[in-house]
Amino acid sequence: MGLIHQVEIRQLNSMRSGMVEFFTPQTSDETMTVQVEAGAVEQLFVHRFQTDQLLVVRGQFVLVILQNRQYRYIPLSDRVPTVVKIPPGVPHGAINLSAEPCLMVNALLRHGEPHERDYRPLKPPFPYNLVAVKQALERLDYPLTA
Template sequence: MTLSRNVELLPMERSLHGEAVFSAPRASDETLIAEIASGDSFELFCHRFQTDQLLVLRGSIDLVVLQNRQLRRITLREDEGLWVRIPPGVPHGAINRGRIPALVVNAVLRHGPSDPRDYRPLPVPPQLRSQWRRLAVA
């Protein structure tokens, strides 16, 4: 099976039971929780054998993905319930403009062994930094 190289936006399936709202589970090999501090660091991550499936639980972030030599911003907020699926090989990072750290869940799909480089941030290439800054203040 060939993996798509396109980032996908998927609405969260939810159900209401009394006062509680439940999310339908996402298929995953492991689930990670990340806290994203405020700021606009110039870092990207690129996973070689992993699909990230991200949902913001608290706060908001601007997810930035590099596709077709352009940075694309996808705003994710806790009140929207939107999953973003990022396939392997797509550089991505996050900007948190809020005052509080954002809390994000990642339902990771593995397509091979983890590569140590997957979790080392890469700097945004200098030729894209002005584009990154424009996204950070927009």
């Protein structure tokens, strides 16, 4: 059996100078901005040769991870600078129940050429639990745990 890669969650380190706060940069092979529209409930997708490193810079959303036939709902917000690292092979999606779009930076780590099926949506094996999504959003004011 192969090693199952886990999603990592970590708050960014920062340094303050006067009224400016500097946050730890993310090493990447490519950086893109991603917007999750207001009210979006996106299907899952998976990358075969890429690690996503997501950081919300405006708004909030819930990252959905599917591992071991269970969903994990990870709330992310611009109020708590947090990076979520999603290794290759982990199905994930996005839910934004707010009335505002969410903007994030994805500092990609490439492990090979993109696969043609990387961005094709996967039908979720079972429906998302929107009650659990709302509860996850309520936890945004509390520190995230891995």
